[in-house]
Each structure stands twice: as C-alpha cells, then as structure tokens.
Amino acid sequence: MNEELKPCPFCGRAVDRDLSDTLYPNGTYWIDEPRGRHYHSRKNRTRHSQPCWTMHCTECNGGCGAEISADTEEEVRAKWNCRASPALIGLPVIDPDLLDTSKEAGK
Ligand SMILES: [Zn+2]
Numbered sequence: 026m027n028e029e030l031k032p033c034p035f036c037g038r039a040v041d042r043d044l045s046d047t048l049y050p051n052g053t054y055w056i057d058e059p060r061g062r063h064y065h066s067r068k069n070r071t072r073h074s075q076p077c078w079t080m081h082c083t084e085c086n087g088g089c090g091a092e093i094s095a096d097t098e099e100e101v102r103a104k105w106n107c108r109a110s111p112a113l114i115g116l117p118v119i120d121p122d123l124l125d126t127s128k129e130a131g132k
Contacts, residue, residue, distance in 0.1 A: 030048075030080075030102060030105060030106065031105065031106045031108075033082040033088060033089060033091060034091075034105065034107070034108060035082065035089050035091040036082060036088060036089035036091070038082060038086075038087060038088045038089070041083065041086055046081070046083050046085075046086075047080065047081050047082075047083060048078065048079075048080050048081075048098070048101070048102075049078065049079060049081075050076035050077065050078055050079075051076070051077050051078060051079040051094060052066070052067050052076075052077075053065075053066065053067075053076070053077040053094075054066070054067060054069075054070045054074035054075060054076055054077065055074065055075050055077060055096055056071065056073050056074050056075065062096075064077070075096065075097070077094055077095065077096055078094065078095055078096075078097060078098045078100070078101040079092050079093070079094045079101065080092065080093045080094075080101045080102070080104070080105045093105050
C-alpha cells in the first residue's frame with residue numbers, strides 16, 4: 026500500500042522497522058475552510074479535523090534528529106523519500122560520459 030521509506034535524506038540512516046517513534050501524528054490538526062486551510066491544536070479539533078504527520082530520524086536510535094512534517098501520512102512519506110537532483114538545487118550536472126574511463130582507454 027505505502028511506498029517503502031528510504032533512509033534518512035540527511036544522515037542516510039535506515040528507517041526503524043518499528044515506526045511508532047518515527048512516523049506519527051504530531052498533535053497539530055488542519056481543516057479546510059472556505060478561506061483556505063486552517064491549522065489548530067488538538068484542543069480545538071473537531072470531528073472534521075485531520076492530523077498533521079511527522080517523520081523523525083530518532084537520535085535515541087543513532088539518527089540525526091531531522092524531522093519532516095506534512096498534512097497527511099502519504100505526503101510526509103513522499104517528502105521523506107524525495108531526493109534533490111543536482112540541477113534542481115543549482116549544482117553543476119556532471120556528464121556521466123566524462124566519468125567513464127573505459128571510453129578514454131579506447132581513444
Ligand atoms: Zn537522519
């Protein structure tokens with residue numbers, strides 16, 4: 026059903042199999058209203074409120090403590106699994122052919 030979680034995007038540590046400390050509703054809730062999405066605390070939730078989720082690289086298990094939050098579990102999983110491409114973050118993209126030394130030897 027859910028896509029498998031990749032290692033932490035910051036430190037590379039594998040995600041714990043027991044997700045109870047790693048992936049959880051974080052206590053903030055949201056509801057869509059005519060003027061847009063409204064966020065509120067657990068105290069003010071209604072039966073229409075939806076929980077926000079956090080994915081956490083737990084320090085107590087050797088992780089780096091990084092957290093990513095989103096409005097749904099599916100969204101936080103997708104954010105956690107997202108990896109920046111060099112072009113997206115403005116780094117030069119290296120042509121893989123330049124790294125292939127076997128072609129060099131054939132010249
Ligand atoms: Zn980490």
